[in-house]
Amino acid sequence: MASSKRKRSGPPPAAAAVSVASVLGNDVLLTEILLRLDLPTWLVRAALVCRRWLRRASDQAFLRRFRGLHPPRVLALRVVGLWFGSEVRILPIPQPPGLAAAARRAVWNLRRSDVCHCRNGRLLVEMEDPDPTMSATYAIRRLLHPTRDVPLPQPPPSRSSSLVPHDSGGIASGRRLFLLEDGHDSTACLCLNLTYNEAVIGADISILKSGVSSAERSTVTELPQFLLDTMRADNLLVGNKFYMMTTLGYILGLDLTTASFFTLQLPDGVRSSSSLKFSRPQHSGLYLIAAKRLQLCVWHCDDLGHWAWVHTISVRKACGHLNVRRWVPNGHRKLLF
Structure with a gap:
């Protein structure tokens, strides 16, 4: 005798529709469901379902939460x-x-x-x-x-060269532009002209906002290191401060508000080397990353200049899932982003 299989019976269509409506019709539950979509492209598709979903998905408070849960x-x-x-x-x-x-x-x-x-x-x-x-x-x-x-607009010409004497060791200069976070002005940027020899470094600072450059401010300080070390130095803009690595056992900083240089000592046990890199924090301070073989040691500096060890990361464990196409560097490369 052939055995008969019992079929599972689901809820009636009407009951299922009521159940779905009770969930998707609740704004709180709908928000939590949309927050759990893994990709922003899926959120866009969900917003096309109806106007009510569009309003929920385009709410600024919701988008801030979504970005916090799903960073770029x-x-x-x-x-x-x-x-x-x-x-x-x-x-x-x-x-x-x-x-x-x-x-x-x-x-x-x-x-x-x-x-x-x-x-x-x-x-x-x-x-x-x-x-x-x-x-x-x-x-x-x-x-x-x-x-x-x-x-x-064309950046203003540099005046920092007049601050740095020309000596037998040579002189170098360069212009660096950085995007700023300035509300709704997507074109706000910093123009930083640096001129240096093997004894001092000079800087010109101007800010571009709404298509207009601010008045230039200049400053100069000692920096007794080789020209090539200054040219290759890792640097980062964080808020209103510009940081540059040196070979002298400290970080050279430039406060854009006061147009003045300052120094920041390295954490205990950390030596100056080309493997030291900066990273921008989400809120305040500065991250310093020291590379040793396949490990990254991460330090955080608060606004008072105090360092704290954060974590030691295994590159193999942290990045193995990225599946980047294999490429063998020639020993003279660095990763920018």
Whole structure:
């Protein structure tokens, strides 16, 4: 006798519809469900269901919570040589299907530009003029909207060279532009002109807001290290402070508010080396990362200059899931982002 299989009976269609409506019709439960969507592209699709879902998904408080739970993903590693004229490599990181197309557009955009700085999906790019007698121009570009460049005014000329004497050891200068967080002004940026020899360093500071550059301020301080060490030094802008690594056992800082240099001692047991890198915290202070083989030791400095050890990270364990395409460096590379 053939055995009969009992079929599971679900709730009647009407009861199921009532059950679903009781969940999705509750704004609190709907918000919690939307917060658990893994990708922003899925959130966009959910917002297209109806106007009520669109209102929930576009609420600013909701979006802040969503971003806190799902921070931006690493799309690629941009590898820059330490020497002038070195090759720039873009190493894409595999993405889930929902982000793959957007990631490909962003990576292509990185390859076609000389990126000066990046922040929250915005790129500050430098474009060389074919005419070598003309100065380079700058623009703001969105990673996901590469055709909508916002041109920037030409930065003011540097006066820092007048602060630094020309001596037998040589002199070097450079302009660095950084994007700022300034409310709704997506073009706000810092223009920092640095001039240095093997004894002192001078800086010119100007801020661009709403298309207008502020008055320049200048300052100078001692920096007795080789020119090449200054040229290759890791640097980072955090809030209103600019930090630069030195080979002298301390970090050189520049306070943009007071236009004055200051020094910050390294944590106990940490030595100056090219393996020391800065990282920007979410809130305040400064992170310092020391690399030793396949381990990263992370330190945090508060606003008072006090260091605290945070964590030691195994690169193999932390990054093994990224599945970056294998690439063997030549020993003269560093990762920018």
